[in-house]
Amino acid sequence: MSKEVGPLNPRTTSYEFNGITGVLGIALGLPLLSIVLNQMIRPDYYIEGAFSNFDIAELWNHIKPLKWYLTNRELWTYYLTWFGVLAIFDVTLPGRTMEGVELRDGTKLRYKINGVALTTTLAAVLAIRWHLTKGEMPELQYLYDNQTDICIITIIFGFIMSFFLYAFSFFPLLKANGRGTKEHILSVSGNTGNPVYDWFIGRELNPRIGPFDLKLFCELRPGLLLWFLNNVACLHHHYLQTGEVNNAILFVTLAQGFYVFDGVLNEEGCLTMMDITTDGFGYMLAFGDLTLVPFTYALQARYLTVSPIVxxxxxxxxxxxxxxxxxxxxxxxxxxxxxxxxxxxxxxxxxxxxxxxxxxxxxxxxxxxxxxxxxxxxxxxxxxxxxxxxxxxxxxxxxxxxxxxxxxxxxxxxxxxxxxxxxxxxxxxxxxxxxxxxxx
Known part of the structure; x- marks a missing residue:
């Protein structure tokens, strides 16, 4: 039974980001910015420390029609394998169980904390692949060669997932998930009744498939670790091309890798963060976690492969x-x-x-x-x-x-x-x- 007086899911009465106009601008503008930033750092565009030209058409060179991305089996297989394997690891690898903050109905969700097991497994997989491929690591080279295309795939994936999350928030829960109610607990900021705004902000607070918490998973796994992998791919590419390890790329890779794994290994700290306790899981967080983090936070390493400095x-x-x-x-x-x-x-x-x-x-x-x-x-x-x-x-x-x-x-x-x-x-x-x- 809820400890609060009043409805379990109060209606949101205030809008952030200047309302519908703002969220539409962000939902369309930030994906375009992510693509442009990745396009601006590529060998045939960036020459000798200055951009070869600022022609808008040139920025879209090599970008294919939307249908090509929607139907490209190779790209989707690559990304969904990454996402799916991490989801399997998240569910199956051992770890301890912790409770999150108390929800409005007086209950607490349980989370599996297994960052240590996950990072150990990921490091082992990379080491094995390095040994089997004699350092060639074709998966890393594919990531480097197709970075913008994979970025676009994650944008599309985020759109699709957020639509499903929004629709799912209207269906009664088949199980109470330990909450003592079949009603979804909605975000206090994403329950306006406007479908566009609620889709963007996130209508449901903690969408789950059984015990599998989608929001915490996306916060710490597929995007954050792909950021690290993008950097490793840049370091690997530079080494294959030159036979040398550039100290600037190495610093960025190690420093950002330390930051990433510090977050993964201390994942219990996320349970009290605003992203988990307050924000719903909609397109805003899905895009931020799956696209913005791995494909714009990794610009430093990408740039240093194109224009290396010592x-x-x-x-x-x-x-x-x-x-x-x-x-x-x-x-x-x-x-x-x-x-x-x-x-x-x-x-x-x-x-x-x-x-x-x-x-x-x-x-x-x-x-x-x-x-x-x-x-x-x-x-x-x-x-x-x-x-x-x-x-x-x-x-x-x-x-x-x-x-x-x-x-x-x-x-x-x-x-x-x-x-x-x-x-x-x-x-x-x-x-x-x-x-x-x-x-x-």
Whole structure:
């Protein structure tokens, strides 16, 4: 039985992204941007550190008609095998079970945490393929040669999956999945009644096939790991072409690989993130997870295969130090908040709220309201700086990530104002900076 007074799924009354016009612009514009960014970094377009031309028609060179992508068995087999094998690993590999946050009906979903087993298995598969193919790794070369085409396949796949997710949210659950109700628990931000908006934001909060949680899977598996694999494919291609390991590509591959696997191995941290606890699973998250992450976050390694640079020892040391600093801030601040919530840091200053909870305003969290965001952004900057200063294109990730973090901060701020009322005003007085101490 629900602990809340009122309906289990209240109607959403406010729109984000400027409503329907905004979500349509994002749903169409970001896929086009992802394709263009990948097209701009290819050997026949990018020459000697400057773009050979900016002809719009040239940007669409080698792009086939939509029907070709819809019916291409080779591309679909490649991607669906990747997606399907990871789904099988997610279900079958051993791990421990954890509960998520309490839902509006008073229940908690159970999640299988098996990132260690998954990464070990993936590393073993790559090692075996390397041995069997004597280092040729045709799967990696195929990924490198067909990157834009596979990017388009993931866009189409995200569209199709999000339509099914939206439709599925209207069907009564055959099983209660431990919730004590046959009613889907919907997102508080994706239940407007407008099909376009709800499809984009995500109508259902936690769509599942039995115990298999689609949102958490897509958040941590097919897109995040494909980002790493795209980088490895770039490093592999450069090695096959030159017989050398470029230190700039190697740094980007290792640094971003560390970031990816840190997320996968600490996947329980996602259970309290806004993506899992608040947002529905619609096209916004599906596209972000399956396309935007693997095919725009990997631009640095892609660029360095087309226009390689060699990093000096001191500059490489600076990049490592910058990433280490960012990671320390990110990891330490998250741990501090987690320990505080568990009652392990009673000496830290906090504000008591009328809801009976405390708002931490000391330590890292006395410096800014989202100190972890600042650390995360410093990490992203270290990767972009590894590409030198020949083009602003490779700084897309850091710029986009800054905009994303600011948007998340504003969303979180709005929710907290509603949740805490006057107590939030006291908190803002105690911690005035949003993300970057003394600046913003």
């Amino acid at each position: 990093l000096t020892g001191p500059y490489l040391s600076f990049l490592v130090a910058l990433m280490a600093l960012g990671y320390y801030i990110f990891h330490s601040s998250n741990n501090q908040k987690s320990h505080f919530r568990q009652g392990k840091l009673p000496h830290l200053k906090s504000i008591d709220t009328k809801r009976g909870t405390k708002l931490l305003c000391d330590g890292w969290w006395g410096m800014s309201q989202h100190m972890n965001y600042f650390g995360d952004w410093l990490i992203s900057l270290s990767w972009c700086l590894a590409t030198g200063f020949q083009t602003p294109l490779t700084y897309y990730y850091s710029l986009y990530f800054a905009a994303l973090l600011i948007h998340r901060q504003k969303r979180d701020e709005h929710l907290c104002k509603v949740k805490y009322g006057d107590d939030w005003k006291k908190y803002e007085t105690a911690v005035p900076y949003k993300i970057v101490p003394f600046i913003y």
